[in-house]
Amino acid sequence: MASSDARGTAKGRGPLEGVRVADFTLHAAGPFCAHMLSLLGAQVIKIETAERPDIFRKPHPVYGRMGAASFDQVASNKLSVRLNLKQPRGVALAKRLVAVSEIVAESFRPGVMERLGLSYQSLRETKHDIVMVSISACGQTGPERGYAGYAPLFGAAGGLGTLTGYADGPPTEIRHVMDHSTGLTAAMAVLAAYLHKRRTGEGQHVDIAARDVACSFIGDAMLQFAATGTSPQRAGNDAPGLAPHNVYRCAGDDRWVSIVVANDSEWAAFARAADRPDWLADERFRTASERWRHRAALDAEITRWTRERTAEEIARRLQSAGVAAFPSYSAQDIAEDPHLAERGIITPLASAEGEQRKVVGAPWRFQRTPARIERWTPKLGEHNDHVFGDLLGLASNEIRELIEAKVIY
Amino acid sequence: MQSTAKREAPAARHTGAASSASEAARPLAGFTIVERAAGVAASYAGRMLAVMGATVIKLEPAGEGSDLRRAEPLLSDSPRVSALFQYLNAGKRFVTCDLHQGEGRRLLDELLLRSQLLLDDTPVAVRPALDLDPAAVARRHPELVYVSLLPFGAAGAHAHYKGYELNVLHSGGEGYLMPNGLTLERFPERPPLKIYGHFAEMIGGTSAVCAAVSALIARDAVGGQFVDVSSQDANVAVGCFAVQRLGDGVLENRHERSFKYGGVLECSDGYVGILTLEQRQWEGLVKLLGEPAWALDPAIKDPLERSRRGGEINRHLREWARTQRVDDLVHRGQALNVPLAKYNEPRDILEAEQTKARGLFAPVELAGLGSVPEFVAPFQLAGAVPPLAHAAKPAGADNAAIWGDWLGHDASRREQWKRDGII
Numbered sequence: 001m002a003s004s005d006a007r008g009t010a011k012g013r014g015p016l017e018g019v020r021v022a023d024f025t026l027h028a029a030g031p032f033c034a035h036m037l038s039l040l041g042a043q044v045i046k047i048e049t050a051e052r053p054d055i056f057r058k059p060h061p062v063y064g065r066m067g068a069a070s071f072d073q074v075a076s077n078k079l080s081v082r083l084n085l086k087q088p089r090g091v092a093l094a095k096r097l098v099a100v101s102e103i104v105a106e107s108f109r110p111g112v113m114e115r116l117g118l119s120y121q122s123l124r125e126t127k128h129d130i131v132m133v134s135i136s137a138c139g140q141t142g143p144e145r146g147y148a149g150y151a152p153l154f155g156a157a158g159g160l161g162t163l164t165g166y167a168d169g170p171p172t173e174i175r176h177v178m179d180h181s182t183g184l185t186a187a188m189a190v191l192a193a194y195l196h197k198r199r200t201g202e203g204q205h206v207d208i209a210a211r212d213v214a215c216s217f218i219g220d221a222m223l224q225f226a227a228t229g230t231s232p233q234r235a236g237n238d239a240p241g242l243a244p245h246n247v248y249r250c251a252g253d254d255r256w257v258s259i260v261v262a263n264d265s266e267w268a269a270f271a272r273a274a275d276r277p278d279w280l281a282d283e284r285f286r287t288a289s290e291r292w293r294h295r296a297a298l299d300a301e302i303t304r305w306t307r308e309r310t311a312e313e314i315a316r317r318l319q320s321a322g323v324a325a326f327p328s329y330s331a332q333d334i335a336e337d338p339h340l341a342e343r344g345i346i347t348p349l350a351s352a353e354g355e356q357r358k359v360v361g362a363p364w365r366f367q368r369t370p371a372r373i374e375r376w377t378p379k380l381g382e383h384n385d386h387v388f389g390d391l392l393g394l395a396s397n398e399i400r401e402l403i404e405a406k407v408i409y
Numbered sequence: 410m411q412s413t414a415k416r417e418a419p420a421a422r423h424t425g426a427a428s429s430a431s432e433a434a435r436p437l438a439g440f441t442i443v444e445r446a447a448g449v450a451a452s453y454a455g456r457m458l459a460v461m462g463a464t465v466i467k468l469e470p471a472g473e474g475s476d477l478r479r480a481e482p483l484l485s486d487s488p489r490v491s492a493l494f495q496y497l498n499a500g501k502r503f504v505t506c507d508l509h510q511g512e513g514r515r516l517l518d519e520l521l522l523r524s525q526l527l528l529d530d531t532p533v534a535v536r537p538a539l540d541l542d543p544a545a546v547a548r549r550h551p552e553l554v555y556v557s558l559l560p561f562g563a564a565g566a567h568a569h570y571k572g573y574e575l576n577v578l579h580s581g582g583e584g585y586l587m588p589n590g591l592t593l594e595r596f597p598e599r600p601p602l603k604i605y606g607h608f609a610e611m612i613g614g615t616s617a618v619c620a621a622v623s624a625l626i627a628r629d630a631v632g633g634q635f636v637d638v639s640s641q642d643a644n645v646a647v648g649c650f651a652v653q654r655l656g657d658g659v660l661e662n663r664h665e666r667s668f669k670y671g672g673v674l675e676c677s678d679g680y681v682g683i684l685t686l687e688q689r690q691w692e693g694l695v696k697l698l699g700e701p702a703w704a705l706d707p708a709i710k711d712p713l714e715r716s717r718r719g720g721e722i723n724r725h726l727r728e729w730a731r732t733q734r735v736d737d738l739v740h741r742g743q744a745l746n747v748p749l750a751k752y753n754e755p756r757d758i759l760e761a762e763q764t765k766a767r768g769l770f771a772p773v774e775l776a777g778l779g780s781v782p783e784f785v786a787p788f789q790l791a792g793a794v795p796p797l798a799h800a801a802k803p804a805g806a807d808n809a810a811i812w813g814d815w816l817g818h819d820a821s822r823r824e825q826w827k828r829d830g831i832i
Contacts (some may be wrong), residue, residue: 015627032647038622048642055687082524139789142766147743152590153750156682162752164591165603171675171680172592173753174604175666177583177612180647185614187631191622192461196436198626204433207789212444212769215758216787222586224482224492225755227781233483237575237603240481245575247600254662256601258579319570322458328585328601329650332660339565345642346652356655360649363642364620365564368634369627376726395521 007264014041014271015369019194022094022101023047023078024052024118027178028151029210032134032183033190036079037103038369039362040191045097045387046078046378049085051407053380072377073360074183076349080378084409089402091117095126096392103194105186107135110145120205129203133190135182139209149210151178158214164219166235174214181217182210191244193217241288243295244270247328248306250314256328257311259302259318264288265321274305275322346374351376384408433791435462440625441524443468443517444501445541447475449574449607450640451530451558452497453614458528458621459500460786460795465528466520466811471513471830474804484778493607493684498801499728499773499783503803504812505832508539510713511646513831519816525628526554526621533559533568543635553633554624558617562639572640578609581644582651586663590672593663601663613640613649669719673752674730681735683742684728690714693745697738698729770791775801806832 019042023034031046031054039043048054056071067392081097084090095118104123106113113119113134117408120132134140137276138157147157153173155161165172193206216220225231230239239245239260247256261267264287271279279301280286284294291298306314311327318325327333335358340346347361362371388394388408402408440463444455452467452475459465460749469475477497479489504520504751507513520528529541537593538544542565546555557563560572561580578584587601617638624636626762644651648692651661671683685691691712695704703725709715715722731740742749751757758764759782767789770782812832813817826832 012541015623025684029799037617040619048753058475073649087446108422117544135670138763139659144743144761144763147750148746148748149750150686150748152684152686153682153748154751156680156752159753159755159758160605160608161682162680162754164602165588166596166599166602167529169595170591172588173590173668173672173682175583175586176650177591177604177644180649181608181612181615184612184619184643185787188457188615188618188622189461189790191619191626192777193433193790195520195622195626196433197437200432201434204791207792208787209767209789210619211763213787214769215769215784217604217611218606219496219754219784220493220606222480222755222758222770222784223792224484226759226783227492227775228485231755232605234605236601239575247575247579247603254783256585258576258581258584261477262572262573264430300749302528306801315662322571324571324576326572328579329582330585331655332581332661334582334645335655336653339561339567342565343562343637343639343642345639345645359656360646362654363616363646364622364623365562365637366624366634367636368631371623371626398526 007406012368012370013040013096013365016372017043017369019043019103020312021045021083022099024104024113025135026107027056028074028179028343029182029186030105031056032180033135033186034105035074035107036187037076037190038185039373041369041371043102045077045081045101045383046075047083047094047097049082050078050086050380051086057380058157075377076359077373078373078378079383079387080380082381083383084407085116085118087403087405087407089407093388093392093402093407095123097387098123098130099127100391101127102131102197103190104130105134105135105190106132106150109148110134110136110140124203128196129201129202130195130383131190131193131203131206133186133208133210135186135210137209138211141268148309151175154178154210155214156180157211159221159375160214160217163218163232165232166236168236169234178210182208182213185213185216238295239278241292243291243298244302244383245298246302248299248303250306250311251309252311255311257306257314258326258328259314260324261400262324266293269321270318270323272359273317273323276305278309346383349373349376352379381408434793434795435544436790437460437622439542439570440464440526441466441538442526442528443520443524444528446528446530447477448498448530448610448612449477449493450613450656451502451617452477453607453611454617455501455528456499457614457618457783457786458495460797461790462795465501466524466807467503467518468520469503469505469804471507471805471832474503474505484775488695494696495775495801496783501801502807502811503802503804504808506830508541510829510831512826512829516812516831517519520811521546521550521553523815524553525625526556528556528558528617528621530558530757532652533727535664537544547633552628552635553823554573554628555635556617556621556635556638557626557635558615558640560615574610575603577640577644580641581609583609583644586651587662588659589667592673593667597664610640610645613638613643616643616646618642618799625774640645667731669716670722670726674726676730676733676735676738681730681738681749682752683747683749690713690747693747696748697742697745698766701725745817764832771797773778773797775800805832
């Protein structure tokens, strides 16, 4: 049973304490899935090779600068080993790792694990009840299974990017949140599969396609189209029938506040909180349908009010009146928000160099089985000795020989 | 070994080919979950739990039920029938119960006695009056997992804040960073842009399912517990790279986050997205372009130089793309290992061979509309998409089955409750 500290934060073991994950994932979606499992208490062993390390570990210049800009946050909390899967002895070692694991995660293109001799079927022979999750662009089946992709392309293929944008503009790229929502969905599914294994002893292969995940976020539009032949179109920040429903410019450089009014009582509360009774008297804004019809004029009125004030002041004032308003948070706002710090989603963590950094922690507060981030990103192969020696029982001279043979490499 | 759920609620019957799906595809079969969800996030969480096999009993206010039943997009204008509600609630059981009345609260307690998990988005301030204070619930139901899902969580200075999709998206950081690329180039002065629909709330829902299943895994060891899930936290988590980069000294904004080249390209008959992160992918793109002179310039073999000359590369790519047809381009590009994808419309998705091969949609019977394909789940378990039990039903459609057949309250009592507005 967990205890609590003065802040009421639970201390104790995470819900996945005692679960080990052999993590073959690369890039963002797969590593995010395994990262979630690690936050829940699983021991996650990230398997890479110096021959071809995770591209997100390597500096890459897509943003016009060189740096591993997309790696630390999803590799933290994990153990790291080097293993060259192009060598038969590397594959054999990988299978030994699987044999002491409950879950395998991978995000190669479909067919790669099979070519390596690490397909679900072969891993089942290694461990009959293994739960394996495969994460890919389009899934393990279908004519597009071999398609390559990154986050914006998942959003495109799944329709989410198509429906995102201004009415008079092109579709829009969905960025890393598409990767990570795929990883989160994979974590959700593999957790359920693991629970099933706990109850029945039966393992299984979980197949996650980022394209399908994107499609799940437009399931309402898909259903409307299937039933009626029409579907929502790109509509900027509009939500049909709701006004105000927008992001409004505030005082300061590139500062904005999101405001949503869902009904007449919230509209009245908004006008009163803004000290603008004239809005309530304005025929154009009297009913929800009138506000919707005149939303451009309404947005202009509201912007005249918001741009004289800070986003924080507006959010405080409107929330006090029961109106949904929140500043458009930058990463700086997130890092400095006391609410998020109190919840532990933003938390300090010592980097490899000993510097205290603010990082994103676990997004859940369990009363008895706390989830948490505990360790910074491991160096490539940092835990070779522990994993191959302590866990798999290899002698130090065996490990040395495998390093010289570029198996542990 | 985890004990199986006791006194299982009457499960929904599965239709058609779905009935042959293995039990592994329904890993939560045997669990009974009570869902009290006014918003999208918790409704989506319940939907995922239901498609994983749990019996999810949706508790709605007596009368017209959830406001989401009338939310856009619509299946029908008059009466207003919501496609959103139907999507979020397929496969659940539907009961009504007025928790503002003591008898209603007693009924909920009865239901919770036979359930393993409560999923709840009741605002924090309202919970005590409805007997939903977590500590009190834990005293009455020590083995129950209570998953609270709120826009800003159940604890902290903003716990009482109201938040809809747009607010949640902006509270998590991604709202501030949207849009990028071509959309931003065309409309640099417009406000930040939301992602379609209820993305941020569905992220909150997915996060809640992770928490719910984790707590069920831990239940044998620690019993029930309260789990506080915040949609804002979930969105901060999926947007975590921006926080990492802040620590590296870069405060991201939408004007500087765009990829330097590639992105959305307009073709003769639609849009594609293209992104070449690796050298071999760029080389594939050069072949796809037909190796024009500008692309063979030795200087732009260097990735940093390509980034510096992104504007020039984009001008060439956009001019070329306008002469191409989408499907042909995707097919030829992927054969060269160039990551690109079509910006699919709903029709494209529904008709795609990929969609059909993966069985992503299952028919549901919708009143007045007949059999309509509905997206089932963003995961495949044991080799298939799990079965979708049935369409969403009217509020209280399962009152007789749950309050009567399962909990044993006779028809005359239920009639009295109905007259009193309790169910």
